[in-house]
Amino acid sequence: MSALSFEFMQRAALAALLVGLTAPAVGIFLVQRRLALMGDGIGHVALTGVALGFLLGTAPVLTAVIAATIGAVVIELVRQQGRTGGDVALALLFYGGIAGGVLLIGLAPGGSNANLLSYLFGSLTAVSPADVVLICLLSGALLLTLTVVGRQMFAVCHDEEYARVAGLPVRFLNLLLAVMAAVTVTVAMRVVGLLLVSALMVVPVATAQQLVRGFRATVVVALASGVLASVSGVLGSYYLDTAPGALIVVLALGGFAVATLLGTLVRRARRTTDIAAPVGVALLPQEAPR
Amino acid sequence: MTADVIDLQDGSAGYDGRLALSGVDLRVEAGEVVAVLGANGSGKSTLVRALLGLLPLSSGRLALFGEPVQRFSHWPRIGYVPQRGGASTGVPATVREVVATGRLARTGLRPMRAADRAAIWRAMDAVGLAHLARTSVATLSGGQQQRVLIARALTCEPDLLVLDEPTAGVDAENQQALATSLGALVGHGATVLLVTHELGPMLPLITRAVTLADGRVLHDGPPPDSDHLHLHDHDHAHPVHDELPSARGSAWGLR
Numbered sequence: 001m002s003a004l005s006f007e008f009m010q011r012a013a014l015a016a017l018l019v020g021l022t023a024p025a026v027g028i029f030l031v032q033r034r035l036a037l038m039g040d041g042i043g044h045v046a047l048t049g050v051a052l053g054f055l056l057g058t059a060p061v062l063t064a065v066i067a068a069t070i071g072a073v074v075i076e077l078v079r080q081q082g083r084t085g086g087d088v089a090l091a092l093l094f095y096g097g098i099a100g101g102v103l104l105i106g107l108a109p110g111g112s113n114a115n116l117l118s119y120l121f122g123s124l125t126a127v128s129p130a131d132v133v134l135i136c137l138l139s140g141a142l143l144l145t146l147t148v149v150g151r152q153m154f155a156v157c158h159d160e161e162y163a164r165v166a167g168l169p170v171r172f173l174n175l176l177l178a179v180m181a182a183v184t185v186t187v188a189m190r191v192v193g194l195l196l197v198s199a200l201m202v203v204p205v206a207t208a209q210q211l212v213r214g215f216r217a218t219v220v221v222a223l224a225s226g227v228l229a230s231v232s233g234v235l236g237s238y239y240l241d242t243a244p245g246a247l248i249v250v251l252a253l254g255g256f257a258v259a260t261l262l263g264t265l266v267r268r269a270r271r272t273t274d275i276a277a278p279v280g281v282a283l284l285p286q287e288a289p290r
Numbered sequence: 291m292t293a294d295v296i297d298l299q300d301g302s303a304g305y306d307g308r309l310a311l312s313g314v315d316l317r318v319e320a321g322e323v324v325a326v327l328g329a330n331g332s333g334k335s336t337l338v339r340a341l342l343g344l345l346p347l348s349s350g351r352l353a354l355f356g357e358p359v360q361r362f363s364h365w366p367r368i369g370y371v372p373q374r375g376g377a378s379t380g381v382p383a384t385v386r387e388v389v390a391t392g393r394l395a396r397t398g399l400r401p402m403r404a405a406d407r408a409a410i411w412r413a414m415d416a417v418g419l420a421h422l423a424r425t426s427v428a429t430l431s432g433g434q435q436q437r438v439l440i441a442r443a444l445t446c447e448p449d450l451l452v453l454d455e456p457t458a459g460v461d462a463e464n465q466q467a468l469a470t471s472l473g474a475l476v477g478h479g480a481t482v483l484l485v486t487h488e489l490g491p492m493l494p495l496i497t498r499a500v501t502l503a504d505g506r507v508l509h510d511g512p513p514p515d516s517d518h519l520h521l522h523d524h525d526h527a528h529p530v531h532d533e534l535p536s537a538r539g540s541a542w543g544l545r
Contacts, residue, residue, distance in 0.1 A: 214387055
């Protein structure tokens with residue numbers, strides 16, 4: 001009997017597909033700015049939001065979106081200040097987020113360790129029909145936003161000062177990226193879990209970098225490998241009876257290892273071809289690469 | 291009569307209350323190729339950042355193309371070529387992708403049209419990098435990377451080109467290539483503000499040189515004459531020559 005004949009698995013698989021698309025799509029800009037660990041920090045803060053949801057008896061996903069967004073905006077504002085000690089401020093925020101979350105879940109009437117674990121590492125049965133609707137709406141909004149402002153976002157992440165001279169709304173785009181990262185974390189929370197969500201934002205991008213050279217190409221390969229890891233991780237965790245988040249991340253890392261090996265072989269092959277055809281190379285007015 | 295491209299009056303600016311630029315007047319007319327010279331710490335970079343609106347003036351007035359900088363909104367008219375170095379980011383990008391970001395100043399949120407794509411190719415052609423369009427910028431040499439940044443500034447077809455130390459760390463051959471690209475632009479009537487501590491092959495293009503020291507204008511006039519400098523190495527009180535101790539050896543090829 002196929003895993004997908006269960007409704008909860010259909011929901012989990014759909015959520016995995018969307019998470020596999022959105023997490024690397026937003027993550028690539030974080031990696032570009034060398035803020036790869038920002039998703040981690042937001043995940044920590046989101047846990048407090050989840051716990052607040054339990055405590056107040058509202059939907060945890062909703063309170064998580066709010067907490068994560070506030071956390072992300074605070075992180076971005078601290079970053080814009082550029083002061084030394086900013087990283088300590090961030091660390092305080094992260095630890096406060098996770099400690100507050102664990103504490104509040106313990107206090108909440110419906111809170112249990114099983115509940116906590118499902119938020120930290122993802123759960124197949126956790127994705128309710130209402131969650132699927134919310135995940136669809138939020139990831140739809142994320143992908144739509146990225147298709148509209150993606151080029152501007154690339155310019156800002158590539159060279160912030162130049163983007164300001166070019167008249168782009170740099171502050172707004174920076175805050176927008178922070179908010180998008182927060183929404184991504186919450187979207188991915190049910191499937192991958194808060195502690196591992198950042199991996200799905202970063203690892204597929206790193207995988208793509210092993211294989212391709214341009215930004216656009218990196219986006220395509222990262223999305224493909226993100227979807228592959230998250231969907232096969234969700235399906236595989238049904239058969240292995242493990243937390244889906246862990247399997248997704250292990251698969252993504254496996255993909256990275258394979259890509260690294262492939263990339264090395266391709267580069268070596270290219271170098272050999274270059275040596276074999278020195279005449280053609282010599283005809284081009286090239287400078288020595290650094 | 292057209293307004294001055296740059297009109298800075300009694301401009302002061304600095305960081306954390308310490309003035310790096312004090313009471314500087316600088317007017318640049320259309321078609322001029324002005325070199326801003328000076329030793330490290332003389333205020334060159336501060337001047338550029340202030341002119342581009344990246345650093346607000348603490349006092350003084352600045353107008354760009356006749357409009358006060360606070361109200362200036364025609365940023366596509368200005369092409370900025372920042373100092374290279376440390377420009378690499380976490381994700382590789384091709385030459386074309388980086389150059390294309392320059393066009394965003396004109397397109398805004400609308401999609402790229404054929405005219406935009408043509409402008410991007412023209413810009414890459416102008417710096418002789420069209421054949422490397424699909425190459426990752428990170429694999430290029432320093433001089434080529436500098437030309438990528440110039441092409442990026444050219445995509446919005448600017449009326450004023452501001453270059454910050456474009457030849458720093460670039461070998462002689464590529465400095466010549468840069469000078470050739472820039473010469474072609476000047477030939478088309480571009481106004482150029484070039485910040486540098488070594489003119490090198492750019493010298494023939496320069497119509498005027500402004501020398502800064504300790505945040506003030508020390509000399510503003512015709513560019514240093516290369517023959518003159520070659521003949522008189524030391525002990526000569528040429529205003530530009532003398533006040534540039536750090537530039538003396540390397541700048542005019544007297545090393």
